[in-house]
Amino acid sequence: MPQAPRLRAGQAPAKLGRHEFHEQFSGSYVGPAFDEVRDALAKVEEVAWDNYTKGNKAPLTRKAGHGFADPDYDLSMEWLATRDRLLLAEKHQKDPASRSRVLLICGSARNDGTCPSEISKSFRMTQWAREILEADGVEVDLLDLSLVTSSYDLHIHPCKGCVSTAMPLCHWPCTCYPNHATRQTNDWMAEIYEKWVAAHAVIIFTPVYWYQTPSVLKLMIDRLVCADGGNPDPTTTHGKKAKEAKALELAGWDYPKHLAGRAYGVVVHGDVAGIEGVRRGLCDWLDWMGMIDAGTLSRLDRYIGYYESYAESHEVLDRDTAVQVEIRNVVRAVANALVKMRTEGLTEADANLHRPRPK
Numbered sequence: 001m002p003q004a005p006r007l008r009a010g011q012a013p014a015k016l017g018r019h020e021f022h023e024q025f026s027g028s029y030v031g032p033a034f035d036e037v038r039d040a041l042a043k044v045e046e047v048a049w050d051n052y053t054k055g056n057k058a059p060l061t062r063k064a065g066h067g068f069a070d071p072d073y074d075l076s077m078e079w080l081a082t083r084d085r086l087l088l089a090e091k092h093q094k095d096p097a098s099r100s101r102v103l104l105i106c107g108s109a110r111n112d113g114t115c116p117s118e119i120s121k122s123f124r125m126t127q128w129a130r131e132i133l134e135a136d137g138v139e140v141d142l143l144d145l146s147l148v149t150s151s152y153d154l155h156i157h158p159c160k161g162c163v164s165t166a167m168p169l170c171h172w173p174c175t176c177y178p179n180h181a182t183r184q185t186n187d188w189m190a191e192i193y194e195k196w197v198a199a200h201a202v203i204i205f206t207p208v209y210w211y212q213t214p215s216v217l218k219l220m221i222d223r224l225v226c227a228d229g230g231n232p233d234p235t236t237t238h239g240k241k242a243k244e245a246k247a248l249e250l251a252g253w254d255y256p257k258h259l260a261g262r263a264y265g266v267v268v269h270g271d272v273a274g275i276e277g278v279r280r281g282l283c284d285w286l287d288w289m290g291m292i293d294a295g296t297l298s299r300l301d302r303y304i305g306y307y308e309s310y311a312e313s314h315e316v317l318d319r320d321t322a323v324q325v326e327i328r329n330v331v332r333a334v335a336n337a338l339v340k341m342r343t344e345g346l347t348e349a350d351a352n353l354h355r356p357r358p359k
Helices: 018-026 032-053 077-094 121-135 189-198 215-227 242-250 275-288 313-319 321-343
Strands: 061-063 074-076 101-106 139-144 201-207 263-270 299-303
Touching: 018 032, 061 077, 074 077, 077 189, 101 121, 101 189, 101 321, 121 139, 121 201, 121 263, 121 313, 121 321, 139 189, 189 215, 201 275, 201 321, 263 275, 263 321, 275 299, 299 321, 313 321
Parallel strands: 101 139, 101 201, 201 263, 263 299
Antiparallel strands: 061 074
């Protein structure tokens, strides 16, 4: 095993002191409604403080067991449960007798259950897609990322960048969360990974926010880095042992593409600028992951109400029958690709070429 380079340290601040921790903890329990349970909350805070100071990231663990490089290593039971669901989803997805399944992703942060008080145009597009696919007998799964903005304590926690230290330190599925020591819990990605694995195709519908994807979509994209080269066996790095991960990568890493071969479509819409750049970025990302576009018509970027008011944007979409047809064509192209995928196989012309610089 090659010797790992030295780890560069000195960026992270010291842990919170007891008073700072109290301020952070108490921030979730503001207002007179909690006054009657302050004593009970104080007891909970003491347990949380103890958990934090001890760094008790995964309070429930068991031995890894058969199938892992180090069967005696203690793995998070929550992570193991997620892994088991992914293995079952993958088995079902690869079963030729299973129904074709498409994951529709609403990338907008807007919905009518919180401050905007109105549904998003992206959500409307997912409903058009659902109608087409279900009419063709395709199973549809909707991932509405706007729920992060309106649901109680539901999170897509940010990627911590483990892959930049060493690829094998980035585990598939992600082991960074939940982290009970720092109360980084209720991470939606455990369910989202399963949705991606179970799908034969994915269609993303998203607006443009400041020349970029909305933050709810970008959070998911970053957390899917483990699907492209991620390490399926955390015992090979004994959790987050960075030096072991560096040595493992330098010894030779095959960068497995865990979602490769699925078909995709993309719909990007905006009102002023940025649609082409966002569409290119999304398609380049999906291509890099080894997914296959469903043809030219499956990659769409369009302005809806160019420089018109935000207030009437839904009405503008109602009137733009041409863009409605184009959006539906994205869905039909993916449906056509699914038929080919499930009958004769869907591959890129360069699928058998050797990559001299895998990453």
